[in-house]
Amino acid sequence: MRLEYPMKENGMYILSKKNFDEIATNVLLEYMPDTLNYPKATDIEYLAEECLYLDIKHDYIVPNGKVLGMIAFSDTQFKTYDFEAEEKVIEMQEGTMLIDMSLIGTENRARKRFTEAHEASHWICHRSYHSPSNRQYDFRINNYVACRTENIEAYGVKNKIVKSDNDWEEWQADSLAAALLMPKDTFILAAKEAMNERGIWRGYLSMQYDVQIINKVISELAHVFDVSFKAAKIRMLHLGLIG
Ligand SMILES: [Zn+2]
Known part of the structure; x- marks a missing residue:
């Protein structure tokens, strides 16, 4: 699926609030049209795994729980620490969605679903920004995105200052996540x-x-x-x- 929206030179789409409802409608219409017919929960894991071909994995991403989710745009390694402060490396293939183990459990179900939708939204919106095959000239950009806790379910925080491309990226992913889970x-x-x-x-x-x-x-x-x-x-x- 290709998005037909203006893009900055670095591959970042320029999107406004209403665009997220349009994108979500197009995605759901293509893969899960019944979610647009009557109020119901979007099966976000089905969308991610069966429609976008993402592989959902779970791990303790960082010991302090400050990263809830990640998505890999190409094969990559993420260097982190375990609970004993020992270095560890998490291997991720292209299209791996990594969800923090702290979200496992019924009490965190909604937050986990939102995180999954947030990561799927990065995949929909930000491959052109991160993918090395598209952007070979720019090696500064990571081939993964690690999403901090404060950026999940934060799309409506009014006083949040959006400045950098990373801020925009997080705002876009969170806004599309909301539109996918709660179709307008x-x-x-x-x-x-x-x-x-x-x-x-x-x-x-x-x-x-x-x-x-x-x-x-x-x-x-x-x-x-x-x-x-x-x-x-x-x-x-x-x-x-x-x-
Ligand atoms: Zn994110």
């Missing part, structure tokens, strides 16, 4: 249904007047789309469903 149209549909059931017909929740139900609606959406409360809340804010 079905998310809005589910949100409005949840509001209607509670007698709210104006199409959005007011922070001022709907305090009693706002968390219930967000929780319901988080359940339907199998995402965290935080991710669902940010999506609602972005789509104007909370005003």
